[in-house]
Amino acid sequence: MNVVDKLPSLQVMLKHLQKVPYLxxxxxxxxxxxxxxxxxxxxxxxCQALLHxxxxxxxxxxxxxxxxxDAPCQFCQSAKRDQKTVCVVESWQDLLAIEKSGAFSGVYHVLGGVICPLDGIGPEHLSIEQLVKRASTIDEVIFATNQTPEGEATAAYIAHCLQQVPVRITCLACGVPVGSALEFLDRITVYKALAQRKEF
Amino acid sequence: MNVVDKLPSLQVMLKHLQKVPYLxxxxxxxxxxxxxxxxxxxxxxxCQALLHxxxxxxxxxxxxxxxxxDAPCQFCQSAKRDQKTVCVVESWQDLLAIEKSGAFSGVYHVLGGVICPLDGIGPEHLSIEQLVKRASTIDEVIFATNQTPEGEATAAYIAHCLQQVPVRITCLACGVPVGSALEFLDRITVYKALAQRKEF
Structure with missing residues (x-):
């Protein structure tokens, strides 16, 4: 018999902690x-902080x-931000990453994940419909989904949904990350960096 | 201004999560x-599970x-375990590791840490006094503190405290871990494995 089996209250706590991701x-x-x-x-x-x-x-x-x-959204209700440029991100953490870069002063659209049939996540589980509804009032949609098969497939799907809407669609540049050594980069990244080379 | 600064209740939650180790x-x-x-x-x-x-x-x-x-200790109060052999471990997690090995049927003594003057942890912060008190009723003390400078220093300190007590003091064997390749081992481990070689 296991040590933990004899400590039922610890067992219950561990069962709950097991569900916390990244532990x-x-x-x-x-x-x-x-x-x-x-x-x-x-x-x-x-516990109070979590529940609050x-x-x-x-x-x-x-x-x-x-x-x-009951508070205004710091993006959608801000007069300082360009309401006509929408950056589409998978998650709120990705929004933070874009915000930290300081390169963006538009607004966001958080999808809440990516399309992933293997995990049972279809377009209906994401906020794609809301984005299509917003799109008529927007000038530019920037795709900032992650560079993964699922992220790119989701971007492609949204682009398809926006076909009928007269909106400019862009995506983040793909290439060599700052501070990295070419020899350690995967060949697809090098391929894309070369194919999309620009004037110096 | 930071995104999180505008979300005070999130900020409070993050401040609490910051204190959780290994996150x-x-x-x-x-x-x-x-x-x-x-x-x-x-x-x-x-939350209830944590508080309970x-x-x-x-x-x-x-x-x-x-x-x-109000329940009996599964080690100290067990008739099935050898109450005369005490394994000294730093933490409860180390106890679990020894228990999982299946090689030990004695009882334990959890120190609650190691002596570490830099962190302000002296012998008085650990349960060393309790161990010395127990020692007169014990036949053997097995040191299973970690193979770190602090772990070894703590074992040495306890050995010193037990000098006057007629008890056998042993420690875990040090050598090549199972499943490892010699070429990737540090030289001190190889040195100890050679110095403490045994008949095949």
Whole structure:
């Protein structure tokens, strides 16, 4: 009989921690120990913070980025941002990455994932319909889905959906990442960087 | 201004998640998104499980391994285990590793860390005093602290504390790990494996 089997309350906690993504099974035990060693009041604050955030944060009905309930969306309702240029990203984390670059002052559209039939995720599970609805008021749609087969397929699918809408469609440049050595790059990246070379 | 700055409830949640060990900052955002996408009831169960485990699990007063409150310790109170042989480990996770090996049927002593002056952890922060108290009723103490400078120093310190007690002190064998290739091993491991070679 396993050590953990004799500690039912620990077992229940581990079962819940198992569902948290990006926690390897080894780290899970360490995180469990961390929670057990915390002050009870600190652990209560932790739980309250999770539940409060869950209650307060909702996806913006237009762009699907997180916004505080009853507060204006910091993108869609901002006069400082170009409302005619929409950057399409897979997730809110990708939105953060674009925002950090400082190169974009338009608005976003968070898809909430990519089309992936193997995982049972079809276009109806993503916010593609909302994007098509918005598209008539937009000048340019920038695809910033990830450079994966699923990301590119999703971009292709959306481009198809937008066929009838008079909107400019662009995508991120593909090439050599800054700070990288050519010898360690995969051949497809080098191929694309060469094929899409530009004037120096 | 940062995107997250405009989402105060998210900011509070992230501040709490930051304190969870083994969550890199990139993964932290993904875990936050995971919690936001969960059903409210599921998130409540998660929090309840953490708090319940925190309330129910206490360190055994003898060996410092986790035990359910009011339940007998599965090691110290077990008639099936050799109460005269004590394996000294740094953490509860190390106890699990020894237990999984199936090679040990004695009892444990969980130190709760290692001596590390740089981190401000002295012998008084560990359960060394309890071990010394137990030692008079023990035949053998097996050191299973990690093969790190801190782990070995802690073992040496405990050995010093046990000097006056007539107890056999042993430590885990050090050598080539199973499944490893010699060419990729560090030289100290190879040195120790050679120095401590045994009859085939």
């Amino acid at each position: 390897s099974s080894k780290n899970m035990y360490r995180v469990a120990t961390h929670f057990l060693h915390m002050d009870r009041s600190q652990l209560e604050y932790f 955030a869950h209650d307060r944060l909702v996806p913006c009905p237009t762009c699907c980025a997180w916004q505080e309930k | 890199s900052s990139k993964n932290m955002y993904r875990v936050a998104t995971h919690f936001l996408h969960m059903d409210r009831s599921q998130l409540e169960y998660f 485990a925190h309330d129910r699990l206490v360190p055994c007063p003898t060996c410092c391994a986790w035990q359910e409150k």
